[in-house]
Each structure stands twice: as structure tokens, then as C-alpha cells.
Amino acid sequence: MAERIVVVGASLAGLRAVETARRSGFTGEVVLVGAEEHLPYDRPPLSKAFLTGGGNGRRSPEPFRTREQLAELGVELRLGRRALGLDAANRTVVLDDGGLPFDRAVIATGAYARPLPGAPDDDRIHLLRTWDDAVRLSSRLRPGARVLVVGAGFIGSEIASSALSLGCEVTVVEAGQWPLERALGAEMGLACVELHRRAGVTVHLGTGVQGIEPHDDGLTARLSTGVRLTVDLVVVGIGAAPATDWLDGSGVVVEDGAVCDATLETAVPGVFAAGDVARRHDPVSGRSVRLENWTNAAEQGVLAGRRAAGLTGSPYAPVSYFWSDWHGTRIQMLGTSDADEAVVLDGDPADGAWVAGYRRGDQVVGVLAVARPAEIMKYRRLVAGRARWADLLAFAKERAARRPALD
Ligand SMILES: Cc1cc2nc3c(=O)[nH]c(=O)nc-3n(C[C@H](O)[C@H](O)[C@H](O)COP(=O)(O)OP(=O)(O)OC[C@H]3O[C@@H](n4cnc5c(N)ncnc54)[C@H](O)[C@@H]3O)c2cc1C
Structure with missing residues (x-):
């Protein structure tokens, strides 16, 4: 019998997982289960362009991929279906309309608004x-x-x-x-x-x-x-709470999220977690983290898809990145704010546009850019390499000196 991967949660992390499982050469069945009736769609515009545009006149969200594209990829959809449990012993996801056996599964049920x-x-x-x-x-x-x-x-x-x-x-x-x-x-x-x-x-x-x-x-x-x-x-x-209620008694450890290791495998072998729902050990900080942002969901979905397809994966140790948009200002954060201090490097909060660096000990651990959209990725190398603080200050000074030319 063909092997089957079941991905629970049909949003960003779940979609990336099924796409990647296929791209990784998995030829068995791939089933994507989602409680919402809609095809996977993007959430960030919902609080921004969708509202400012007075809704967009569409009757359903614009999907990341159409039904036809997903069929071409060989993904079977079970939308409007909720997972009620995960029976690890029988390797079955219990849906509201019956059991769905799996060989490997991905938990991508995200979070709900509190x-x-x-x-x-x-x-x-x-x-x-x-x-x-x-x-x-x-x-x-x-x-x-x-x-x-x-x-x-x-x-x-x-x-x-x-x-x-x-x-x-x-x-x-x-x-x-x-x-x-x-x-x-x-x-x-x-x-x-x-x-x-x-x-x-x-x-x-x-x-x-x-x-x-x-x-x-x-x-x-x-x-x-x-x-x-x-x-x-x-x-x-x-805030949001991870959607883990359906995992009670499953053997997956739940501690404000579905706990997984650095390669996203949970305590149940062959069951992985990705996205807003996943709490993992972060090898960079040595801490347990659960992130709620777009980039994290997309990247973890890819890794979980690889793992579900039977491939190995390196530990997930990204340079975290997220953005937000308010009042025409883009706020971008790279790395972590878990630091000894945050120092304004360029610009001035009083003017509503600035870049700040986050220092832990002698190292750079994060950079924030407010209304400086072109700057943040210039600092990526320094944050990724945990550069010396003095190097960040020198780099920032050089960029600030070029400011009139950059603006
Ligand atoms: C309004 C809004 C704006 C945002 N803006 C930004 C932004 O500007 N920048 C940024 O970085 N991030 C932003 N985010 C966060 C980003 O959208 C999330 O991190 C991302 O959607 C997480 O994806 P996910 O697939 O892990 O989970 P989710 O998107 O939460 O999807 C989980 C899916 O699983 C389904 N599900 C839950 N339980 C079950 C079950 N038992 N059975 C079956 N299906 C189930 C849910 O119905 C849902 O469709 C925003 C989020 C929201 C809500």
C-alpha cells in the first residue's frame, strides 16, 4: 500500500509542508486537512490592505494555490474538516467525519485569537x-x-x-x-x-x-x-493561543504549543510540528521558543515537509524575521530582542524613523528598522553571524554617513 502523509492545518505552514513533501520526491498519498472551508490563504493582509480597502469585494480569500494546482501536485484536500484527536498507537488522525490513517503526519494547526x-x-x-x-x-x-x-x-x-x-x-x-x-x-x-x-x-x-x-x-x-x-x-x-486541544492524550507533549526537537519531530516518531503551533528547542539561544510570524511558519512548513517525506533535515536555526505595518510605517525586526540593551544606531524615534541594534554581551543579537525598509537586510549578515558589537556600531556609522545618498 502507498504510504500516506497527513498534514493537519491548511494554512501557510501546512501548505508549505505538502508542497515540500512532493518536491522532495514523495510519491505516496498527501492529504491536507483544514477546519476552514477556504483554500489556504495569506493572513497578514487581513488586518491591513483588506480592511483599508473596505474588504476587497471577493466572496472568498485569494488562495496561495488554486484547487487545480493542488490537484496537479497530487494533494488531496479535506477542507471544512476538523481533527479531533491523534491516535499515535494506531497512527490515525481522528477527524470529525472518521479516522484518517497516516504513516507520517504534520501538525500545522496554528493558533486562535484569545x-x-x-x-x-x-x-x-x-x-x-x-x-x-x-x-x-x-x-x-x-x-x-x-x-x-x-x-x-x-x-x-x-x-x-x-x-x-x-x-x-x-x-x-x-x-x-x-x-x-x-x-x-x-x-x-x-x-x-x-x-x-x-x-x-x-x-x-x-x-x-x-x-x-x-x-x-x-x-x-x-x-x-x-x-x-x-x-x-x-x-x-x-494575543493568540496555539491550537493544540485536539492533541490531548496523543503522546505529543503540549506545553504552550506542540513540543518538538530542533528538526521539528515531536515525541511521537514520524509526527512533526510547524508554524505558530510548534514549540521547539532553539539551538542558537538554547531556549524553548514558539514564534508567531509568517517567515517562521513558511520555513518550518518546508522543513516539516522534508522530514515527513522521509528526508533528514538540519536543525531549524534561522535568523528570525518579521514585519508589521502601521500608519504607513513598516516595522521590521531581525533576530531577537532578548538582549542586554537596545541602542538607536541611526535616525531618531522622535522623528518616527530609526534603526536600533540589540546587544547581548559583546554580540549583536537583533536589529530593528522602523520606516527604513531598505536597511534591515543590510544588517542580516551581522545578526546571523552574531558579530561583535563594535563591528555593528562601525557598520551603522558608515551607513548613517551615507544617509543623504541613501534617502
Ligand atoms: C490578521 C493577521 C495579520 C498578520 N500579520 C503578520 C505580519 O504582518 N507579519 C508576520 O510576520 N506575521 C503576521 N501574521 C502571522 C502569520 O499570519 C502567522 O504566523 C501564520 O499565519 C501562521 O501560519 P500557520 O500555518 O502556522 O497557522 P495558521 O495560519 O493559524 O493556520 C492554522 C490552520 O489550521 C486550522 N486548524 C486549527 N485547528 C484545526 C484542527 N483541529 N483541525 C483542522 N484544522 C485546524 C485553522 O483553521 C487554520 O486554518 C498575521 C496574522 C494575522 C492573523
């Missing part, structure tokens, strides 16, 4: 993770609408920016004093939040939402500062 604890069930309170969520949100973002965004993370920030550009009146509340601390470090996170204030978004840091009262004319949020804020809609952007 709901606001205690929030009432009201269709004016939104989350944003899927195309369907974006369609619902887009229909309410009208000029003059009063919008409360809960959470000043990347998704909340992008939604705030899109809503503002549509003429909404936008307030962002963030429970922490240091937004984006994990991704950018405390100081740089705060500097990025200033971009909101400059653009005209009201931001309250250190402010939680204690309750939301729905009424006919809107929603009144009770803030931890005692303020009562009445708005037309609330968007909750307080």
Missing part, C-alpha cells in the same frame, strides 16, 4: 484571525465609528491603524506598561507605540478592560482606571 475573558456574547465585539473574522470586522469599520482596540500588540496596532485610515475614532487600551516588550524590548516597544499617538490614535497604557456592557447605542467598556468608554465596536487583540 477572546477577552468575561466579555459578553455580542457581535459588535470582534476577534481577527480568519478571513471570515475580517469580513465581519470590515463591514463595521465606517467613517466616524468609535472603535476600542484592546491590546497594543501587532494585530491590535494594525487594526487601529487601518480603522484610523478609514476615518474611525480609535482608542487603544493596553494592560501592560510596556507594549510589544517580548517582540521588541521595552524601550523600542514604547517608541513604536508613539507612532499611534503621532497618527491620532488615543492610547492608554497600563489600562485593562474590566467589563463591557452592551446596549442599543453601543458598548460601554469599564476601564481599570475608572473611565467608562462608549464605543460602536470593540476589537480584541490580546
Whole structure:
């Protein structure tokens, strides 16, 4: 009998896994299972161009690949089907319509948006993770609408920016004093939040939402500062949780993500994890990490696909990269912000455009570029090679000296 690879989760990581399994020469069956009805599509535009464009008039998302292209690749689709369990002993994924045996499997179920604890069930309170969520949100973002965004993370920030550009009146509340601390470090996170204030978004840091009262004319949020804020809609952007509920009792270790080794294999041999759902040992930092960004999902999908096809793979040790777009400004981060200090190398946060380096000991571990889109990749070699800090400073000085010519 032909061997079968089952990939659970039909989004970026899952798609890259099936494509790569085929490209790696796997000739058996490849099945891609996804809970959403849609073909795999790209999520980053959902909080940006899709909203600012008022939805794009399409009835379904533009897929990465068409049904015909996937058929040509020999990928069998099971869309609108949810995995309920993984039976390692019988090497079967339990779907909501029956069992699906596998020889090797990839867990690519991503993450779901965390709901606001205690929030009432009201269709004016939104989350944003899927195309369907974006369609619902887009229909309410009208000029003059009063919008409360809960959470000043990347998704909340992008939604705030899109809503503002549509003429909404936008307030962002963030429970922490240091937004984006994990991704950018405390100081740089705060500097990025200033971009909101400059653009005209009201931001309250250190402010939680204690309750939301729905009424006919809107929603009144009770803030931890005692303020009562009445708005037309609330968007909750307080982070994402890995979609691992279906792995209970499977033998796959779950600790805020499906735990895997550096080549993405879980505790169940022949079962790999990739993308937002995967928590792996990072050989570079020696720490356990789970990343939620596009590049990580795409790259891990490729590695998991190779492994599922029976090939070996080198440990996943990338130079992490992500971007975000707010108020016409691109924010890009290379490497890690887990550092002793972050130092502005070029430009000035007060002007809304700068490059910062992250130092751990004597080494460069990360670089942030804000409104300097052409700069970030120039620093890649230094971050990848964990260059000496002095070398980074010299390189940055040289680039800054050429600034008028670069601009
Ligand atoms: C609005 C938005 C904007 C973003 N913008 C950026 C950005 O600007 N830059 C950036 O780097 N990253 C961005 N990201 C993050 C990036 O999109 C994610 O890192 C990426 O989508 C992760 O891909 P994934 O395949 O691991 O998981 P997901 O995209 O979460 O897909 C997982 C899929 O698995 C399905 N699934 C879940 N459970 C089951 C189950 N039990 N059975 C079957 N199927 C299941 C889900 O329905 C989903 O379709 C953004 C994300 C969002 C939501």
C-alpha cells in the first residue's frame, strides 16, 4: 500500500509542508486537512490592505494555490474538516467525519485569537484571525465609528491603524506598561507605540478592560482606571493561543504549543510540528521558543515537509524575521530582542524613523528598522553571524554617513 502523509492545518505552514513533501520526491498519498472551508490563504493582509480597502469585494480569500494546482501536485484536500484527536498507537488522525490513517503526519494547526475573558456574547465585539473574522470586522469599520482596540500588540496596532485610515475614532487600551516588550524590548516597544499617538490614535497604557456592557447605542467598556468608554465596536487583540486541544492524550507533549526537537519531530516518531503551533528547542539561544510570524511558519512548513517525506533535515536555526505595518510605517525586526540593551544606531524615534541594534554581551543579537525598509537586510549578515558589537556600531556609522545618498 502507498504510504500516506497527513498534514493537519491548511494554512501557510501546512501548505508549505505538502508542497515540500512532493518536491522532495514523495510519491505516496498527501492529504491536507483544514477546519476552514477556504483554500489556504495569506493572513497578514487581513488586518491591513483588506480592511483599508473596505474588504476587497471577493466572496472568498485569494488562495496561495488554486484547487487545480493542488490537484496537479497530487494533494488531496479535506477542507471544512476538523481533527479531533491523534491516535499515535494506531497512527490515525481522528477527524470529525472518521479516522484518517497516516504513516507520517504534520501538525500545522496554528493558533486562535484569545477572546477577552468575561466579555459578553455580542457581535459588535470582534476577534481577527480568519478571513471570515475580517469580513465581519470590515463591514463595521465606517467613517466616524468609535472603535476600542484592546491590546497594543501587532494585530491590535494594525487594526487601529487601518480603522484610523478609514476615518474611525480609535482608542487603544493596553494592560501592560510596556507594549510589544517580548517582540521588541521595552524601550523600542514604547517608541513604536508613539507612532499611534503621532497618527491620532488615543492610547492608554497600563489600562485593562474590566467589563463591557452592551446596549442599543453601543458598548460601554469599564476601564481599570475608572473611565467608562462608549464605543460602536470593540476589537480584541490580546494575543493568540496555539491550537493544540485536539492533541490531548496523543503522546505529543503540549506545553504552550506542540513540543518538538530542533528538526521539528515531536515525541511521537514520524509526527512533526510547524508554524505558530510548534514549540521547539532553539539551538542558537538554547531556549524553548514558539514564534508567531509568517517567515517562521513558511520555513518550518518546508522543513516539516522534508522530514515527513522521509528526508533528514538540519536543525531549524534561522535568523528570525518579521514585519508589521502601521500608519504607513513598516516595522521590521531581525533576530531577537532578548538582549542586554537596545541602542538607536541611526535616525531618531522622535522623528518616527530609526534603526536600533540589540546587544547581548559583546554580540549583536537583533536589529530593528522602523520606516527604513531598505536597511534591515543590510544588517542580516551581522545578526546571523552574531558579530561583535563594535563591528555593528562601525557598520551603522558608515551607513548613517551615507544617509543623504541613501534617502
Ligand atoms: C490578521 C493577521 C495579520 C498578520 N500579520 C503578520 C505580519 O504582518 N507579519 C508576520 O510576520 N506575521 C503576521 N501574521 C502571522 C502569520 O499570519 C502567522 O504566523 C501564520 O499565519 C501562521 O501560519 P500557520 O500555518 O502556522 O497557522 P495558521 O495560519 O493559524 O493556520 C492554522 C490552520 O489550521 C486550522 N486548524 C486549527 N485547528 C484545526 C484542527 N483541529 N483541525 C483542522 N484544522 C485546524 C485553522 O483553521 C487554520 O486554518 C498575521 C496574522 C494575522 C492573523
